[in-house]
Amino acid sequence: MDAIKHVKTVNTLETNVKGIYKYYHGSPKRRREIKAVANIIDTDLANIPDVKEVRWLASQSKGLLALKSNLGVIVMHLSEAATRTDIYAGAAKNYLNNLKNANMLKTMFLLLDILDILANLSKFFQTENLLVVEVAPEVEASLLKLLALKTHPGPNMKEFLELYDPHEKQFGDIKLIGICNPVDFSVDVTTREMISSVVDYIEKRFAVFNESPLKEFTVFDFMKWPTNREELSTYGIETLADHFSSLFSAEEREKKFE
Known part of the structure; x- marks a missing residue:
């Protein structure tokens, strides 16, 4: 998260995920309501986990995947909750507006692709009997995958593009609000900024493997x-x-x- 904490939409997205978790976790009544909505439209409801400071990567991935899976149900329930006169109506409206924002949704789907690459890199470091000479090639492969997202959308972004209709201001069955610009990766500042920031962070984080004494272990890499x-x-x-x-x-x- 440190790599992209300066990107406004990422911070808003994380705040939204945490807020939605607390909104439903703190109220058995709201949990019953959203389950009822899911049953009405015949949709499986995934549990929305909290985003924790510890094990942020795992919790953020789970939180975003649950939000993506439950998006239609949550929007439907929040749309009704936002019209109420209770003290939580304002919070419901705020979460709803963010979920119906095209840039916010695009950021969420892009972040899911980024987190998928980072999760695989994290799993690599949990491998038993990992050799020092294996680290640099794996990190480089992950960086190339991340950079490719600037011009070639990942699985989640492809799904976003299939559902997103900027001219009709629609995302699937969800009516969007605010600006709905067509997605052009060649000039998409947010996308390029997020990916470049993550790449720069990883390069700095693992720069030590290109310095002595760790770089000396490359003599044991038969590929070189x-x-x-x-x-x-x-x-x-x-x-x-x-x-x-x-x-x-x-x-x-x-x-x-x-």
Whole structure:
């Protein structure tokens, strides 16, 4: 979240997810109402989890997926709740307006694609017997996948584009409010800003793997070994000898190629 916390729509989206969770979690009556709405339109209702500071990636993914799955039901219930005269009507109207905002929905679907890539990277780091030399290629592959989202929409963004009709101001069965611009990835500032910020953050976070001593472990990566036999015969010896020079005597350092 630190990578994109400066993006206004992302902050609003997270606030909305947390608010909707509390709106329903704190009221058995509202939970019964939304379940009744789901039953009427024959829709399975997914549980909306809280977004926690700890394990943010996992909780944010679950929260957004639940919001995406329940979007039609939630909008339908909030539309009715916003017309009431109780003290919660204002909150219901605020959540409803955000969920009917095209830019907010686009951000949510884009974020789901970003989080999917980050979740797979996170799972990679939970692999048993992970080698240092395996980290940089996996991180680079994730960065390429993220950058590809700037011009080639991911699964969730494709779904958004299929449901989004800017001319009719519709998102599926949901009537949108506010500005509904056509999506043009070549000039979409929010999309490019979110992706670039995440990429920059990851590059800085894992820059240490391109610095000594971790970068010295690349000599054990056979994918980077030279194909020339003569070059291969001494490949990496100089690097390792220099790095561990303090462990060898002057005589031993002289014999490093023997």
